Amino acid sequence: MTEHFDVIIIGAGAAGLMCAAQAGYRGRSVLVFDNAKKPGRKILISGGGRCNFTNLSVGPENYLCGNPHFVKSALARYPSSDFIELVERHGIDYHERDHGQLFCDDSAKQIVDMLLTECEWAGAKLRMRCELLEISARDEQGFALKTSSGDLQCDSLVVATGGLSMPKLGATPFGYQLAEQFGHTVTTTRAGLVPFTWHADTKLRFEALSGIAVPATITAENGKQFSEALLFTHRGLSGPAVLQISNYWKPGEAIHINLLPGQDAPALLEQVLSQHPKQSLRNTIAQWLPKRLVEALFDETQLGKALNQLGHGERDEIAATLNNWQLVMNGTEGYRTAEVTLGGVDTAQISSKTMESTQVAGLYFIGEVMDVTGWLGGYNFQWAWASGMAAGLAC
Incomplete structure (x- = not known):
């Protein structure tokens, strides 16, 4: 039997979980799936296990992108102060380090737990150890997916698969391949924030x-x-x-x-x-x-x-x-120790307001899979939150 969801999100990382909660709060039926054992693996190891979850001062100048104006809309609509408010609502204690970097006092696991709690409250479903085998656009609208745990259909598909950095955490070029399958250009990728x-x-x-x-x-x-x-x-x-x-x-x-x-x-x-x-x-x-x-x-x-x-x-x-x-x-040292991936899905073919593809209706890209790379210091997480929120409000 084929399961149908309004929104399916591929990738249970920072951007994917943020998007899932927001879409769920809008009353959409949402499924997030990932082939990993646990959600938010990159969050868990970030910042020495304390997660540098954002920065007090975030602006377009802190990002590299083929189109330097692309990040402005999402960052303005969901500033770091909004994410800090969310962290405080969940009772997570944090501290500031140099250059406005914010870290959990206790553990990065608190950020993952917060996102999972938000998804649960929003009614978004999470499915781990689920591998995508095949994907296609449906004739009428939306997408059909074959996975290791059954056939799925959705009206909106959000790609939150991340980049190529830290392959030991399961990073693959899958998101780029999927983008190209649907006619998107992928700019040259290389290791970023790397020794x-x-x-x-x-x-x-x-x-x-x-x-x-x-x-x-x-x-x-x-x-x-x-x-x-x-x-x-x-x-x-x-x-x-x-x-x-x-x-x-x-x-x-x-x-x-x-x-x-x-x-x-x-x-x-x-x-x-x-x-x-x-x-x-x-x-x-x-x-x-x-x-x-x-x-x-x-x-x-x-x-x-x-x-x-x-x-x-x-x-x-x-x-x-x-x-x-x-x-x-x-x-x-390459992707093995790189914190991020430079390059990715070309932002020229994505709406800066909604993260929706301008090539294929109902297809969205968020987070690191896109050609948007932040500086060290919480900027890449803030892009995950902001792009995830933008798509979550639209998909």
Whole structure:
């Protein structure tokens, strides 16, 4: 027997569950299904298990999209203050960290439980371990789906399948394939918010620095800049500043790292030179940076020299390394450790108000499957909530 629902949502993640609750509250019969064992798996591991569920300050400038105006409508109609209100209504305690990031005091599971409670109150049904085998548009209207747990029909179909990041959580290109099946363009995808990897020669030089973290300002070739922590790893560079800049980096391009953000390295060196001319370069820079990093960055012979033994040219080079260390990284760690996927279903073929396809009536796309990528810091979850709400109010 074929089951019929007004709305079927493929994907029980952040966007899918948000959409299900809103559609259900409108009196629509709703089914959310997913081939995973549990809903909200990406929510559960996010933010070190505390879930950075949104940000106090969210704007279109915090997103990458082929059409930079696309995100404006949904974000304006469902701002982060609305989601914070929902969190508070459910009695979830939270705290603010740097840059307006909001985290649960206790556990990310609270956010999943909140969404499941909302779905339950709204009458939306959830079906896990359910695999989609085949999908087609029905002649009259809507869609027919064959799944591992039976045949389904619906008037509105919402694709909330996510991107390719974190394949160990079950990420697949399924959403993109489905979009193409229905005539949608999918823009080139790549790993986003992802650590960089060393070239072989730089790995030998810097892998021993693994675990060292320093504040830094990193600039991409296109001028985009972030000031946050930089973390050295065995494989390369990570930390918030690196993850942020990875969205704006292209293979082969250099990244520019200021290891003394907010400070003028030439002036600092001149100041110490005038006060302690016989102080070694090693001891001078070790006041500002970890000793192991200093020894990896500079030549041993140079480090042993007193400041007054260094020529102007040498001091300029040292200052340039401190304020503008240029590195060409080998690549990124890819989808395995990426937090998000850049690119996806082209927003040119989607309504920015409802998330409905302009190609196929009743077909909607929400969340990470679309060509919308937020910065690190709660922005991708806010897009999930806002796009899920937009579709939920329309589907």
